[in-house]
Amino acid sequence: MTGDRPPNLLIVLPAWNEEEALPGVLRELHEALPTADLLVVNDGSTDRTSAVARRAGAMVVDLPLNLGVGGAMRAGYKFAARNDYDIAVQVDADGQHAPADVARVVGALATEQADVVIGARFAGTGSYEVGGPRRWAMKLLSLSLSKVAGTRLTDTTSGFKASNRRAITLFAADYPAEYLGDTIESLVIASRAGLTIRQVGVEMRPRQGGTPSHNPAKAALFLGRAVLALVIALSRPAATAAGEKS
Amino acid sequence: MSGYYFAWACCLALVVFLVVLLRRRRLREKYALTWIVVALGVCVLGAFPGVIENIATAVGVVTPSNLLFAMALILLLAVCIQLSVEITGLEEETRTLAEELALLRFDVETLQGSNAPEGTSTAPDGATTTPDGPTGSSGGSRRGA
Numbered sequence: 001m002t003g004d005r006p007p008n009l010l011i012v013l014p015a016w017n018e019e020e021a022l023p024g025v026l027r028e029l030h031e032a033l034p035t036a037d038l039l040v041v042n043d044g045s046t047d048r049t050s051a052v053a054r055r056a057g058a059m060v061v062d063l064p065l066n067l068g069v070g071g072a073m074r075a076g077y078k079f080a081a082r083n084d085y086d087i088a089v090q091v092d093a094d095g096q097h098a099p100a101d102v103a104r105v106v107g108a109l110a111t112e113q114a115d116v117v118i119g120a121r122f123a124g125t126g127s128y129e130v131g132g133p134r135r136w137a138m139k140l141l142s143l144s145l146s147k148v149a150g151t152r153l154t155d156t157t158s159g160f161k162a163s164n165r166r167a168i169t170l171f172a173a174d175y176p177a178e179y180l181g182d183t184i185e186s187l188v189i190a191s192r193a194g195l196t197i198r199q200v201g202v203e204m205r206p207r208q209g210g211t212p213s214h215n216p217a218k219a220a221l222f223l224g225r226a227v228l229a230l231v232i233a234l235s236r237p238a239a240t241a242a243g244e245k246s
Numbered sequence: 247m248s249g250y251y252f253a254w255a256c257c258l259a260l261v262v263f264l265v266v267l268l269r270r271r272r273l274r275e276k277y278a279l280t281w282i283v284v285a286l287g288v289c290v291l292g293a294f295p296g297v298i299e300n301i302a303t304a305v306g307v308v309t310p311s312n313l314l315f316a317m318a319l320i321l322l323l324a325v326c327i328q329l330s331v332e333i334t335g336l337e338e339e340t341r342t343l344a345e346e347l348a349l350l351r352f353d354v355e356t357l358q359g360s361n362a363p364e365g366t367s368t369a370p371d372g373a374t375t376t377p378d379g380p381t382g383s384s385g386g387s388r389r390g391a
Contacts, residue, residue, distance in 0.1 A: 041348075059352070060352070061348045061349060061351075061352045062348055062351060062352075063344050063345070063347075063348045064344050064347055064348065065340070065341075065344045067341055067344060067345075071341055071344070071345070074341075074345060075344075075345040075348055075349065078345060078349060079349060079352070082349070177341055
C-alpha cells in the first residue's frame with residue numbers, strides 16, 4: 001500500500017478457478033459498496049481468475065499453490081491486518097452471496113457490537129434448502145456451535161463473514177486450512193478467544209458460473225468429517241487472543 | 247548357522263548405508279539417529295541371539311521371535327506417526343511461505359505500479375476506467391500455474 005489512506009472496508013474473495021463468475025461478482029460488489037476495497041485471493045487457479053480479477057479492477061493476491069478456502073482466507077486476513085483495515089468481509093467468489101447483504105452484515109458488527117458476523121442462509125431471509133445427511137450435519141453443527149458461541153447460529157458453514165479488527169488479528173494468525181476448518185473451526189477459535197459472534201440472515205442466490213465445489217455424493221461423508229472437525233476443534237486448547245474466554 | 251551370518255551382514259549393511267546417507271547429507275541426523283540405534287540393536291541381537299531369549303523370558307513372552315515382531319511393529323508405527331507429524335509441520339510451513347510469497351508479490355507489483363487499482367485509485371472501478379495495461383504484461387505471463 002502506498003501513501004493513500006486505506007479505506008476501512010476490505011472485501012476478500014477467495015477464488016479458485018472462478019473466471020466465469022468473478023467479473024460479475026466484482027462489478028456488483030463495487031456498485032453496492034463503492035468505497036470498499038476488493039481483494040481477490042487467487043487460490044492457485046489454473047484458469048484466468050487472476051487476470052479476470054485484475055481487469056475488473058480488484059486487487060489480486062496470487063497464491064502459488066492451492067491452499068483451500070482456509071488458506072486463501074488466512075492470506076486475506078494477513079493482508080487486511082498488515083494494511084490496517086478495520087473490517088474484512090469474506091464473500092464467496094461464485095456469486096452466491098448478494099452484494100446488497102454485505103452492507104447489512106457489516107452494519108451488524110456495529111449494531112450488535114460483534115467481532116464476527118455471519119451471513120446465515122437459514123435465518124429467515126431467502127430460500128436455501130439442503131437435504132439428507134448434509135442437513136442433519138448442519139443442524140447438529142448449528143446446535144453445538146450455538147452453545148459454544150453463546151448465541152443462536154443457524155448456518156455455521158457459511159462462507160459469508162464480516163470480521164472487525166480484533167477478529168482480523170486473530171484470524172491472520174490462526175485460520176485453519178483444513179476441510180471445514182475455515183467455517184466450523186474458525187468459529188470455535190473465535191468464540192474461545194472471547195470474540196462475540198452474531199449472525200444476520202442473508203439471501204442465497206444460485207451460483208453465477210463454474211461448478212460447485214461440493215459434490216452432492218459426498219454429503220454423507222460431510223456429516224462424519226464435520227463432527228470430527230468440531231470435536232477436535234473443541235478439544236484444542238483455546239487460542240491466545242485479544243480477550244479472555246467468555 | 248549361516249542364517250545368522252547372513253542376517254548379521256544385513257544389519258551391518260544397513261548401518262553402513264545410513265552412515266553413507268548421513269555423510270552425503272541425504273538424511274538429516276534427527277531422522278537417522280533412530281535408525282542407527284535400531285540397526286545397532288539388531289546387530290547386537292543378531293550376534294547374540296541369546297539376548298532376545300532372555301528378554302522374552304523376562305517380559306513373559308513364550309516365543310522370542312514374537313517379541314521381535316511385536317517390537318518391530320511398534321517401532322514402525324512410531325516412525326510412521328513421526329513422519330506424519332513432520333509432514334504436517336512441513337505443510338504448515340509451506341502454507342505460511344505461500345502466503346508470504348503471495349503478499350510479497352502483491353507488494354512488489356504495487357511498488358512497480360503495475361497493480362491496477364493501486365496505480366489509479368484506492369477504490370476499484372469498472373473495466374472502463376482502469377484499462378488493463380498491467381494485466382497483459384505482468385498479470386498474465388507471470389503466473390505459471
